[in-house]
Amino acid sequence: MRTWNLFHGxxxxxxxxxxxxxxxxxxxxxxxxxxxxxELPVWALPFLERWSGMQALSDxxxxxxxxxxxxxxxxxxxxxxVNQGLFRSAVSGQANAVVLSPAAEVLAHETLPLNPANYRExxxxxxxxxxxxxxxxxxxxxxxQVVRSRFEDGTVATIANLHTTSFPADQRLxxxxxxxxxxxxxxxxxxxxxxxLAGDFNVPAARSATQAELANGDWxxxxxxGEGIDxxxxxxxxxxxxxxxPRERRVVDGRVLSDHTPVEARIG
Numbered sequence: 001m002r003t004w005n006l007f008h009g010x011x012x013x014x015x016x017x018x019x020x021x022x023x024x025x026x027x028x029x030x031x032x033x034x035x036x037x038x039e040l041p042v043w044a045l046p047f048l049e050r051w052s053g054m055q056a057l058s059d060x061x062x063x064x065x066x067x068x069x070x071x072x073x074x075x076x077x078x079x080x081x082v083n084q085g086l087f088r089s090a091v092s093g094q095a096n097a098v099v100l101s102p103a104a105e106v107l108a109h110e111t112l113p114l115n116p117a118n119y120r121e122x123x124x125x126x127x128x129x130x131x132x133x134x135x136x137x138x139x140x141x142x143x144x145q146v147v148r149s150r151f152e153d154g155t156v157a158t159i160a161n162l163h164t165t166s167f168p169a170d171q172r173l174x175x176x177x178x179x180x181x182x183x184x185x186x187x188x189x190x191x192x193x194x195x196x197l198a199g200d201f202n203v204p205a206a207r208s209a210t211q212a213e214l215a216n217g218d219w220x221x222x223x224x225x226g227e228g229i230d231x232x233x234x235x236x237x238x239x240x241x242x243x244x245x246p247r248e249r250r251v252v253d254g255r256v257l258s259d260h261t262p263v264e265a266r267i268g
Contacts, residue, residue: 001032001033001034001035001036001159001196001198001232001264001265001267002027002032002034002035002036002262002263002264003035003036003037003038003161003198003199003200003230003231003232003262003263003264004023004027004035004036004037004038004230004258004260004261004262004263005037005038005039005163005199005200005230005258005259005260006020006023006024006037006038006039006040006258006260007039007258007259007260008020008039008040008041008094009021009023009041009044010258010259011255011256011257011258012256012257012258012259015255019252019255019257020040020041020044021047021051022252022257023250023257023258024037024048024051024052025051025052026250026252026257027262028051028052028053028054028099031053031054031101032101032264033100033101033104033151034098034099034100034101034157034159034196035052035054035098035099036096036097036098036159036161036198036199037096037097037098037099037161038096038161038162038163038199038200039094039163039200040058040094040095040096040097041093041094041095042060042063042093042094042095045058045060045095045097048097048099049099052099053102054099054100054101054102055099055100055101055102055104055106056097056098056099056100057097057098057099057100057106057109057145057147058095058096058097058098058145059095059096059097059111059143059145060093060094060095060143061094061095061096061113061141061142061143061163062093062094062095062140062141063093096143096144096145096161096162096163096199097145097161098145098147098159098161100147100149101151101152103151103152104149104150104151104152105149105150106147106148106149107148107149107150107156108146108147108148108158108188109145109146109147109148110145110146110184110188111143111144111145111146112143112144112146112180112181112184113141113142113143114142114143114144114162114164114165114177114180114181115137115138115141115142115165115173115177117138119180120134120137120138123173123176124137127170127172127173127176129170129173132169133167133169133170133173136165136167136169136173137165137167137173140165142162142163142164142165142177143162143163144160144161144162144163144177144180144181144184144185144199145160145161145162146158146159146160146161146184146185146188147159147161148188148189148190148193153268155194155237155268156190156192156193156194157193157194157195157196157267158185158188158189158190158193158194158195158196159196159198160181160182160184160185160195160196160197160198160199161198161199162177162178162181162197162198162199162200162201163199163200163202164177164178164181164199164200164201164202164203165177165202166202167202171202171203171204171207171208174201174202174203175203175207175208175209175210175211176210178197178201178203178208178210178211179210179213181197182197182210182214182219185197186219192236193236194234194235194236194237194267194268195221195234195235195236196232196233196234196235196267197214197221197231197232197233198231198232198233199230199231200229200230200260201229201230201231202229203229204227204228204229205223205224205225205226205227205231206227208224211224211231211233214233215233219235220235220236221233221234221235222234222235222239224242225241225242226242226244228244228261228263230244230260230261230263231263232263232264232265234265234267237267237268238267238268239265239266239267239268240265240266240267241265242263242264242265243263243264243265244261244262244263245261245262245263245264247261249262250262
């Protein structure tokens with residue numbers, strides 16, 4: 001499986017032109033069983049299955065700002081296309097998506113906001129957050145989607161695809177959301193399932209109390225690897241250490257795709 005934050009199709013550094021379709025086709029070209037995507041513009045969701053050649057399950061985290069779907073998403077696409085690097089996600093909204101092998105059977109699909117107002121209020125008091133941190137946490141809606149599926153070999157996996165809040169000044173915000181996502185996924189997983197937490201955690205392992213607890217406590221997840229904020233944690237099956245693509249693997253037409261690199265692991 002793989003996980004990749006697509007940066008709304010932007011290159012690094014961002015340019016006027018987007019490469020979103022090229023990104024999806026690239027990371028799905030060798031038919032992985034699962035790919036978790038973050039930072040997808042909402043307008044792109046109807047195209048995922050055609051671009052990937054896989055079945056796609058998506059959830060909107062931040063709605064397009066120019067009206068309800070599908071009109072608002074298309075207006076956002078039109079405006080963003082004028083200069084992709086300038087507008088980025090300002091008007092297009094963003095979503096998470098899990099794409100699966102066509103042979104996989106979807107057993108459940110749920111989603112949960114990671115930073116709703118009532119949760120932020122309780123956690124802000126617990127963490128002693130100041131006004132700037134509270135405002136930063138409320139800036140953009142974040143979500144986790146959980147897909148439970150049965151694969152061709154009979155393995156049942158509960159996959160949580162998440163994108164936590166980016167607030168470098170206090171990464172405890174992201175860590176709190178990661179724990180919320182883990183609890184949600186654990187509640188959906190059934191005995192015997194392989195349970196996977198994947199995505200953009202927005203906090204490196206060395207600064208994450210949650211990742212340490214998931215790996216070293218009673219949770220039973222594999223340990224995070226490296227200092228990257230994109231991770232794949234697995235419980236219930238052997239897993240290879242997550243491998244980060246070298247830079248040259250995500251270069252197309254001389255341009256580096258996304259400001260994140262795909263991360264992949266073999267499970268089972």
